[in-house]
Amino acid sequence: MAIIIDGKKCSEEIRNELKQKTEELIKSKGIKPGLALLLVGDNPASALYVKNKAKACEEIGYNSVIVELPEDTSEKTVLNYIEKWNKDESIHGILVQLPLPKQINEQKVILSILPEKDVDGFHPINMGRLVLGLPGFIPCTPAGIQYLLNKYEIPLKGKHVVVVGRSNIVGKPIANLLYQKNSKANAIVTICHTATNDITYYTRQADVLIAAVGVPRLIKSESIKDGATIIDVGINRIKDASTKTGYRLVGDVDYNDVYNKIHAITPVPGGVGPMTIAMLLRNTYLSAVGLDKYE
Amino acid sequence: MAIIIDGKKCSEEIRNELKQKTEELIKSKGIKPGLALLLVGDNPASALYVKNKAKACEEIGYNSVIVELPEDTSEKTVLNYIEKWNKDESIHGILVQLPLPKQINEQKVILSILPEKDVDGFHPINMGRLVLGLPGFIPCTPAGIQYLLNKYEIPLKGKHVVVVGRSNIVGKPIANLLYQKNSKANAIVTICHTATNDITYYTRQADVLIAAVGVPRLIKSESIKDGATIIDVGINRIKDASTKTGYRLVGDVDYNDVYNKIHAITPVPGGVGPMTIAMLLRNTYLSAVGLDKYE
Numbered sequence: 001m002a003i004i005i006d007g008k009k010c011s012e013e014i015r016n017e018l019k020q021k022t023e024e025l026i027k028s029k030g031i032k033p034g035l036a037l038l039l040v041g042d043n044p045a046s047a048l049y050v051k052n053k054a055k056a057c058e059e060i061g062y063n064s065v066i067v068e069l070p071e072d073t074s075e076k077t078v079l080n081y082i083e084k085w086n087k088d089e090s091i092h093g094i095l096v097q098l099p100l101p102k103q104i105n106e107q108k109v110i111l112s113i114l115p116e117k118d119v120d121g122f123h124p125i126n127m128g129r130l131v132l133g134l135p136g137f138i139p140c141t142p143a144g145i146q147y148l149l150n151k152y153e154i155p156l157k158g159k160h161v162v163v164v165g166r167s168n169i170v171g172k173p174i175a176n177l178l179y180q181k182n183s184k185a186n187a188i189v190t191i192c193h194t195a196t197n198d199i200t201y202y203t204r205q206a207d208v209l210i211a212a213v214g215v216p217r218l219i220k221s222e223s224i225k226d227g228a229t230i231i232d233v234g235i236n237r238i239k240d241a242s243t244k245t246g247y248r249l250v251g252d253v254d255y256n257d258v259y260n261k262i263h264a265i266t267p268v269p270g271g272v273g274p275m276t277i278a279m280l281l282r283n284t285y286l287s288a289v290g291l292d293k294y295e
Numbered sequence: 296m297a298i299i300i301d302g303k304k305c306s307e308e309i310r311n312e313l314k315q316k317t318e319e320l321i322k323s324k325g326i327k328p329g330l331a332l333l334l335v336g337d338n339p340a341s342a343l344y345v346k347n348k349a350k351a352c353e354e355i356g357y358n359s360v361i362v363e364l365p366e367d368t369s370e371k372t373v374l375n376y377i378e379k380w381n382k383d384e385s386i387h388g389i390l391v392q393l394p395l396p397k398q399i400n401e402q403k404v405i406l407s408i409l410p411e412k413d414v415d416g417f418h419p420i421n422m423g424r425l426v427l428g429l430p431g432f433i434p435c436t437p438a439g440i441q442y443l444l445n446k447y448e449i450p451l452k453g454k455h456v457v458v459v460g461r462s463n464i465v466g467k468p469i470a471n472l473l474y475q476k477n478s479k480a481n482a483i484v485t486i487c488h489t490a491t492n493d494i495t496y497y498t499r500q501a502d503v504l505i506a507a508v509g510v511p512r513l514i515k516s517e518s519i520k521d522g523a524t525i526i527d528v529g530i531n532r533i534k535d536a537s538t539k540t541g542y543r544l545v546g547d548v549d550y551n552d553v554y555n556k557i558h559a560i561t562p563v564p565g566g567v568g569p570m571t572i573a574m575l576l577r578n579t580y581l582s583a584v585g586l587d588k589y590e
Contacts, residue, residue, distance in 0.1 A: 107429065123423070124419075124420050124423030124424045124426075124427055124429065124431075125419050125420040125423055126423065127422075127423035127426050127427055128418070128419030128420055128421065128422035128423030128424075128426070129419045129423075131419075131422050131423070131426055131463075131467055131471065132419055132422055132463050132467070133463075134402065134419060136419075157490050158490045158491060158492050166474055166475075166476065168426075168427050168428075172426055172427070172471070176426065176467070176471070179461055179486050179488065180461075181461065181488070181489075181490070186490045187490075188485065188486065188487045188488070188490075188491050188497065189485065189486050190483065190484065190485040191474050191483065191484050191485075192483040193474065193476070193483070194476075195452050195453045195476070195481045195482075195483075196453060196483050197453050202483065
């Protein structure tokens with residue numbers, strides 16, 4: 001029986017812990033963690049993400065500010081909001097929901113966020129700090145993956161982690177996190193991607209396989225090693241006439257096909273997904289108390 | 296017959312090209328690239344490196360400033376020099392020779408260098424930019440390795456690069472450079488290190504093996520694949536009674552042992568070593584003309 005890595009449960013535990021810590025922080029220091037959320041345009045998925053993040057803030061006692069701007073908003077307007085929040089002491093984290101409309105330079109916006117408030121961990125200086133093993137904000141999804149691996153005591157030291165996908169928000173940061181010389185990592189890491197002819201050659205070697213490609217059920221039983229741990233970052237919609245909505249969510253890994261061969265797996269949904277918001281809340285708390293003071 | 300990758304020759308070609316470009320830059324824009332070099336303490340190896348770098352500047356028409364400070368110099372003094380050079384428009388690159396004495400926080404010093412003048416590419420923001428695929432200063436040794444691989448037309452796209460060593464100045468940046476989605480990289484990259492039990496398992500898979508471990512002749516013929524390309528970053532002194540000095544330099548790879556099995560190799564000395572200064576000069580030129588304008 002494979003272990004099902006319960007991201008939903010872990011996420012709840014983290015939120016409960018943060019809720020308690022936040023109460024203490026308000027009492028002892030009068031600091032209430034504050035997150036500013038900026039949404040530009042009317043992408044319904046983005047709108048839902050932002051609402052969920054704000055709701056999660058509220059539930060654990062954070063202050064959250066949502067600004068929703070129309071699709072034709074200028075870059076200048078976005079930069080003005082960020083500048084204001086950069087200076088606002090009650091705002092500890094700034095999150096700009098991506099993607100942004102075409103007239104706005106995403107990179108310029110990310111660079112304008114004060115690195116100390118970059119709770120998404122997308123600023124290059126935070127990415128550099130992650131690579132160099134220095135304290136800084138770690139992007140939420142990779143931070144969540146590492147948390148789950150450590151929580152479920154999946155051995156990493158000297159093990160072979162294979163990351164499929166080289167996105168800036170998942171593949172690159174998780175690859176760099178897991179080869180670091182510390183007790184929460186120390187793995188040998190391979191990163192493969194679209195230019196890989198025989199992906200199976202690599203995935204079969206993985207003690208821990210991290211799939212972040214966005215192709216529904218790409219990875220089958222024959223592509224993995226006996227006893228591997230599977231971290232499935234994919235969230236893909238596929239048609240399913242038997243559901244109310246007419247679709248359902250599946251990962252990049254064929255869950256049923258691999259289940260009997262593996263040690264552990266994150267389900268989709270309920271695996272990596274719920275960890276992302278938990279880590280966002282954690283980063284915001286870290287920012288409120290100061291990164292160094294967090295144990 | 297294996298191809299011997301001639302880093303010395305490539306380095307000379309780059310310097311000659313930069314010398315010519317510098318003449319043009321002085322004529323057309325009145326800009327003379329300037330490099331400030333800071334040496335603290337009396338480590339003879341460090342002193343030699345700094346002198347060689349200054350000499351290389353002089354040879355191609357750059358302005359160079361060397362400041363040598365005693366071993367007991369305070370952190371404040373070092374930071375004051377950097378602050379001065381950050382503001383000095385005639386200085387385009389700032390290099391602090393590492394390691395620094397114990398009383399000086401190296402990380403703090405690196406962070407104080409204006410990223411736009413960080414020609415060593417050690418500032419976290421430059422490391423982050425490298426990982427994210429954004430323009431920025433690339434650390435000199437990895438930049439030199441990539442240059443050699445491209446110059447000798449070693450295929451990288453879809454090939455397996457294995458990096459042995461995870462230092463901040465070689466292993467981490469070269470691993471991150473070579474999986475990037477561009478025509479000069481696009482490899483599958485594995486990074487292994489001291490926590491790897493069976494290093495041979497990985498090195499044997501390498502189409503391109505990059506050894507940066509600092510163990511003399513660690514990698515033998517049986518540890519590599521037929522037809523591999525070997526980039527040997529190690530520069531190790533071993534005793535040799537037959538030489539005047541009583542020692543000689545060898546790499547991390549047993550050159551004679553692997554020679555008949557491989558496609559190409561960088562010799563030690565004369566391979567990666569000479570590229571480091573060439574890339575430092577190149578970064579300084581890039582800084583003088585502005586990164587974007589460099590083709």
